[in-house]
Amino acid sequence: MSDVKTLHKAAFALESDKPAAWGSGANTVIGQKMFPFLEFSPQKTINHEQNNSIYSDGFKETPRVVTNYLEASFSHYQWFKGPLKDIAFWAFGYELPPVPVVVITADLTTEPQQGAVYENTAGDSFVFLRKEEYRDETLYVFVSEEKGLPGSTLTRVSGTGDAEITVLTSSSVMYEHLFELDKDSRHACPYKELQKPLAVIYITASLTDVPEEGDVYQDENGSKFVYAGTNGSKYRFIWETGNPIIEGDLSRVSGEGDETIIPLTEDSYKYEVGLDFQDLDTRDKCRRATLHFGTEVSDQRLRNCVCKRFTLHSEASKFWEVTNEFLGYDCEKGTYFSSGDSFPDATLDASNIIAHHQTQVLLGPKNSEVSVGITSLDVGVEIPLEVGQDTLSSVYLKEPVFNGKYNISFNAILSRYSSDVFQGYRDNWTDLIGVVRAKEGFFSAGYYFNALKEAEASLDDSEVTKQNLNLIPYYDSANNLDAYFPSNYFPQQMKSPVLYMVRDSDPRYTMIERF
Amino acid sequence: MSAVKILTKAAFQSQSGAEYEETAMQLFPITSGRIQPNYNTVDNEATNGTAFKDVPRLGNIDITGTLSFQVDTVAFFKLLNVFFGSADSDKYKYGTNAKKFSFVFSDGVKVYKYANVYPKSLKITSSAGNKVTGDLEVVASSNESRTTDIFPEVTDYGDFFLHSDMSGDGFFRVGDQDNALTLADNLYIEEFSLELTSGFDSQFANQRLSLTPIYAMTAIEVSGSFKVSRYDADTFLNWRDNGTKLQLIAKYVYGNENLVIKIPNFIIQAELEDEDIIKQNITLLIGRNGYGTSYLNSNMEFISPIEFSKESE
Numbered sequence: 001m002s003d004v005k006t007l008h009k010a011a012f013a014l015e016s017d018k019p020a021a022w023g024s025g026a027n028t029v030i031g032q033k034m035f036p037f038l039e040f041s042p043q044k045t046i047n048h049e050q051n052n053s054i055y056s057d058g059f060k061e062t063p064r065v066v067t068n069y070l071e072a073s074f075s076h077y078q079w080f081k082g083p084l085k086d087i088a089f090w091a092f093g094y095e096l097p098p099v100p101v102v103v104i105t106a107d108l109t110t111e112p113q114q115g116a117v118y119e120n121t122a123g124d125s126f127v128f129l130r131k132e133e134y135r136d137e138t139l140y141v142f143v144s145e146e147k148g149l150p151g152s153t154l155t156r157v158s159g160t161g162d163a164e165i166t167v168l169t170s171s172s173v174m175y176e177h178l179f180e181l182d183k184d185s186r187h188a189c190p191y192k193e194l195q196k197p198l199a200v201i202y203i204t205a206s207l208t209d210v211p212e213e214g215d216v217y218q219d220e221n222g223s224k225f226v227y228a229g230t231n232g233s234k235y236r237f238i239w240e241t242g243n244p245i246i247e248g249d250l251s252r253v254s255g256e257g258d259e260t261i262i263p264l265t266e267d268s269y270k271y272e273v274g275l276d277f278q279d280l281d282t283r284d285k286c287r288r289a290t291l292h293f294g295t296e297v298s299d300q301r302l303r304n305c306v307c308k309r310f311t312l313h314s315e316a317s318k319f320w321e322v323t324n325e326f327l328g329y330d331c332e333k334g335t336y337f338s339s340g341d342s343f344p345d346a347t348l349d350a351s352n353i354i355a356h357h358q359t360q361v362l363l364g365p366k367n368s369e370v371s372v373g374i375t376s377l378d379v380g381v382e383i384p385l386e387v388g389q390d391t392l393s394s395v396y397l398k399e400p401v402f403n404g405k406y407n408i409s410f411n412a413i414l415s416r417y418s419s420d421v422f423q424g425y426r427d428n429w430t431d432l433i434g435v436v437r438a439k440e441g442f443f444s445a446g447y448y449f450n451a452l453k454e455a456e457a458s459l460d461d462s463e464v465t466k467q468n469l470n471l472i473p474y475y476d477s478a479n480n481l482d483a484y485f486p487s488n489y490f491p492q493q494m495k496s497p498v499l500y501m502v503r504d505s506d507p508r509y510t511m512i513e514r515f
Numbered sequence: 516m517s518a519v520k521i522l523t524k525a526a527f528q529s530q531s532g533a534e535y536e537e538t539a540m541q542l543f544p545i546t547s548g549r550i551q552p553n554y555n556t557v558d559n560e561a562t563n564g565t566a567f568k569d570v571p572r573l574g575n576i577d578i579t580g581t582l583s584f585q586v587d588t589v590a591f592f593k594l595l596n597v598f599f600g601s602a603d604s605d606k607y608k609y610g611t612n613a614k615k616f617s618f619v620f621s622d623g624v625k626v627y628k629y630a631n632v633y634p635k636s637l638k639i640t641s642s643a644g645n646k647v648t649g650d651l652e653v654v655a656s657s658n659e660s661r662t663t664d665i666f667p668e669v670t671d672y673g674d675f676f677l678h679s680d681m682s683g684d685g686f687f688r689v690g691d692q693d694n695a696l697t698l699a700d701n702l703y704i705e706e707f708s709l710e711l712t713s714g715f716d717s718q719f720a721n722q723r724l725s726l727t728p729i730y731a732m733t734a735i736e737v738s739g740s741f742k743v744s745r746y747d748a749d750t751f752l753n754w755r756d757n758g759t760k761l762q763l764i765a766k767y768v769y770g771n772e773n774l775v776i777k778i779p780n781f782i783i784q785a786e787l788e789d790e791d792i793i794k795q796n797i798t799l800l801i802g803r804n805g806y807g808t809s810y811l812n813s814n815m816e817f818i819s820p821i822e823f824s825k826e827s828e
Contacts, residue, residue: 181567182566183567184565184566405567406566416517417517417518418516418518420661423661451570453556455554455556455571456554461547461548465517474559474567474568475568475569475570495565497568
């Protein structure tokens with residue numbers, strides 16, 4: 001049967017975070033990991049070396065293969081829902097633990113202060129995170145650690161803001177996933193410093209001798225937990241072995257705290273970064289993925305694929321398009337897709353695709369950023385990777401590592417030039433922040449730029465003059481986006497010049513929880 | 516209010532001092548383009564323990580622009596005055612040039628003022644059925660000033676020339692240098708274009724803006740071409756083969772101010788076009804007309820490789 005593009009299939013699966021040696025460890029399970037793509041053309045780079053010896057005739061021999069690796073790209077629309085966060089992690093390289101939030105609409109007199117605590121009638125706490133003002137509505141985002149819903153009324157417990165908030169509409173519990181570019185590596189390697197996420201359980205208990213950090217306890221099933229200090233009135237235990245659920249009482253294994261700890265309350269485990277005891281978990285950072293590509297002739301399994309470039313393009317009357325370029329180890333051909341493999345439900349509905357008209361672009365100095373009219377924008381990240389071979393890699397690539405610094409670009413076309421404010425930013429080399437985000441209901445996805453300079457603000461020659469903005473993201477260790485991502489909930493490890501945040505209903509921690 | 520192209524306007528004058536001047540502004544028949552500063556950034560390449568680049572710095576500011584305009588009976592000659600540096604009885608040709616422009620643009624948002632604007636190149640294009648157009652490339656050694664000032668008083672531009680103005684009392688003549696060109700040397704041409712450099716260019720040193728350009732800091736080059744409408748004689752091919760030295764006069768006649776272009780000394784490349792009606796593409800390889808007062812072509816007594824003039828009736 002001849003091959004037809006419209007009948008092609010593709011699936012994307014992150015490889016294990018206990019990575020196998022480079023060249024192996026493909027994730028062979030497809031399941032619901034199919035994704036709708038626009039362009040996908042698996043290509044191999046195969047280099048040959050010619051025998052240039054003189055044989056006293058005019059003929060050449062067939063050359064020999066000396067290099068054989070994958071170098072290809074695929075593109076897709078960006079979606080508010082669905083598993084494309086796996087691709088986002090693969091592209092960015094690092095993800096913070098998801099933050100549970102609820103989003104409401106309300107008529108407020110006084111906007112809450114960031115960190116103000118509210119309670120619903122059931123006593124669940126909600127901590128005000130940020131206000132999001134869009135063209136059609138204003139949303140108020142609260143952290144909901146207890147994963148409760150606000151109900152009809154929220155009452156302020158601490159901080160400033162309206163004493164009572166009447167909730168007009170509310171989301172269900174959602175999760176904000178924040179992705180950072182990895183500043184340290186792109187290959188499979190251990191986490192650095194305090195980057196590794198650890199499973200943490202908070203309990204309340206009545207203690208006589210409070211343990212010291214590092215004391216080990218085990219529950220009735222033999223699962224082990226390491227004491228790691230307090231957070232407010234709660235005691236923090238880092239899960240080490242067994243199940244991350246404390247069953248029954250905790251018995252001391254080492255240290256000098258209480259021999260037995262009886263938990264009065266126990267929170268569900270969650271992941272945290274920024275903690276000591278990084279050796280407790282055996283995970284590594286693994287930004288490799290296996291892509292499956294199915295045609296009418298055969299399927300291909302592309303293993304150990306690493307992202308080397310990704311771009312977003314959005315323009316008026318179109319959808320967001322993301323293009324990813326990658327290097328990979330090798331591919332096999334066979335029959336890999338089965339009738340049971342499928343797309344996630346969300347990707348079957350085009351209303352979940354992000355469109356330009358749902359996009360908001362904010363630009364300006366910190367705390368003075370304003371919404372601007374953009375007809376076209378491009379965000380791009382180039383990840384310089386070494387493409388090399390040696391005597392250990394055979395004809396394949398060595399595992400690509402950093403070969404330079406990221407090249408991050410952000411270009412936008414202002415739909416109408418009506419003020420010289422952007423020329424002023426250029427002339428004065430003003431520090432700016434930028435946001436490119438879209439929303440549908442309470443769902444959101446967006447790129448956030450921590451520090452920008454404007455290099456170009458030229459005027460074009462069209463009938464209605466437009467302005468070309470060339471913004472340069474750069475590294476600034478200050479948290480200029482604290483109004484959006486306060487460090488107590490988003491303890492950024494990389495201080496990445498560009499962040500990507502997705503707010504959806506999926507609690508899965510993409511960086512470490514495979515599906 | 517947003518900037519809308521049809522509501523924009525530009526003007527210039529010959530600037531005599533060191534600052535922007537707008538006392539004698541000429542409305543410029545601009546069709547597109549504007550002068551803008553191009554900011555060059557210089558990357559911070561130092562390693563900082565991360566894969567992220569630190570903040571870059573702003574480097575040179577290159578103030579340039581290419582302004583497309585209609586060649587007209589009024590503004591064009593004032594432009595030539597600055598491009599060539601002088602006007603001798605309404606004749607404009609190369610010589611020492613110490614002139615520069617002040618330019619002003621209004622786009623409905625701001626009034627942009629540019630001082631110390633130097634011509635870099637000039638291109639003239641004339642083709643059958645169309646108006647004669649020009650592209651002026653400029654460089655500036657002062658940054659733009661964006662103001663809310665009122666657009667200055669200006670002298671209006673004149674009517675534009677058409678390619679067909681080289682008929683009637685107008686003409687396009689090419690011939691050898693044995694005698695002055697006459698009616699017998701008239702040609703029918705579909706296209707005619709010229710490119711001239713001014714001898715000015717930007718130059719950067721230990722400051723962000725360009726140094727003040729100096730005349731002849733770059734080579735002065737004049738080149739051109741035209742397309743003869745029909746191939747009905749081997750004249751051009753023979754001139755090409757023999758390297759015959761030629762001369763050219765193009766005269767546009769419209770209204771009371773006529774534009775005359777003289778090229779005293781050139782040889783040609785010639786090739787036939789492969790179309791249903793065979794045409795001839797002629798490229799001019801232009802040189803100076805002698806040295807001092809010793810003219811290679813005594814029919815045009817000037818050394819400059821080209822001369823523009825305004826003939827009033």
